Amino acid sequence: MQENYLAKWLNNELTETELSEFKKSDTYASYQRIAEASTHLEAPEFDIEGSLMAIKNQQILNEPKVVRLHPFKKFLRVAAAVVILITGSYFYLNSLEDTVVTQYAESKEVLLPDNSQITLNAASEISYDSKNWNKKRSIKLNGEAFFKVAKGKRFTVATEDGIVAVLGTQFNVANRKGFFEVTCFEGLVSVTFNGIETKLPAGNSFIAINGTIMENTVADTEPSWMNNESTFKSIPLKYVLLEFERQHNITVETKNINTDQLFTGTFSNTDTELAVQSISVPFRIKFKFEGNKVLFYAENTP
Structure with missing residues (x-):
């Protein structure tokens, strides 16, 4: 009975009659002192968010390290890499140029995609883009070559010293160190040297030796x-000797000779004894x- 009264008393649910009867019991005074003391008790502060975060961190540390793979995303990465590789290879292969090189005492004939013909002299090199030839007829030359150009779009020969441009003609270009010569044998050739353009008709040559222009x-x-x-016609001897080396694949040395003196004449490209x-x-x-x-060497050289 008193247990029921205690529960109702704690919840403040006793009627006046029940409360009067409960107060007459022997245990009421003890309950009253406990109730008064409990009103002064304070519960310690509890950090709910901090405790939850600590629990989550502990769970993460205890979980096995598993990397979740997403097959479709992995496929996309591989596909993208393949596309980049194929694209790069395409542009690389299409940027490659055809190159033809001759050694000393050697010449070569080259037929271009438009049936233009090039004969390459000894120790020379040309390069061109055969894949895009119909869009741009352009040759890079280092050395000497003779050109028979089929009629068509503008045809250019780029050298270190100048640019030669034609539409359809026959001409020769020599570009050696310090020596630049263009000779037109048919049609009309445009020569650009040091930013200045010169029209060269058939039967004429444009020569520049160490920057000095000759006709x-x-x-x-x-x-x-x-x-x-x-x-050669009035060409310094040193350029003549260099050409001799290229044509005969033989080393030339000089002693007590002025190699700047001008030479006019011809030598054989096949008979070395006759050439010297x-x-x-x-x-x-x-x-x-x-x-x-x-x-x-000079005749009076000791």
């Missing part, structure tokens, strides 16, 4: 080297062979 005329229908000869005589006789100089080397 010349020719009567031949093709360059002499196409017939196994090298012909053709070079030495006009200057009254001597020569002697030493293995794969020839020494040109």
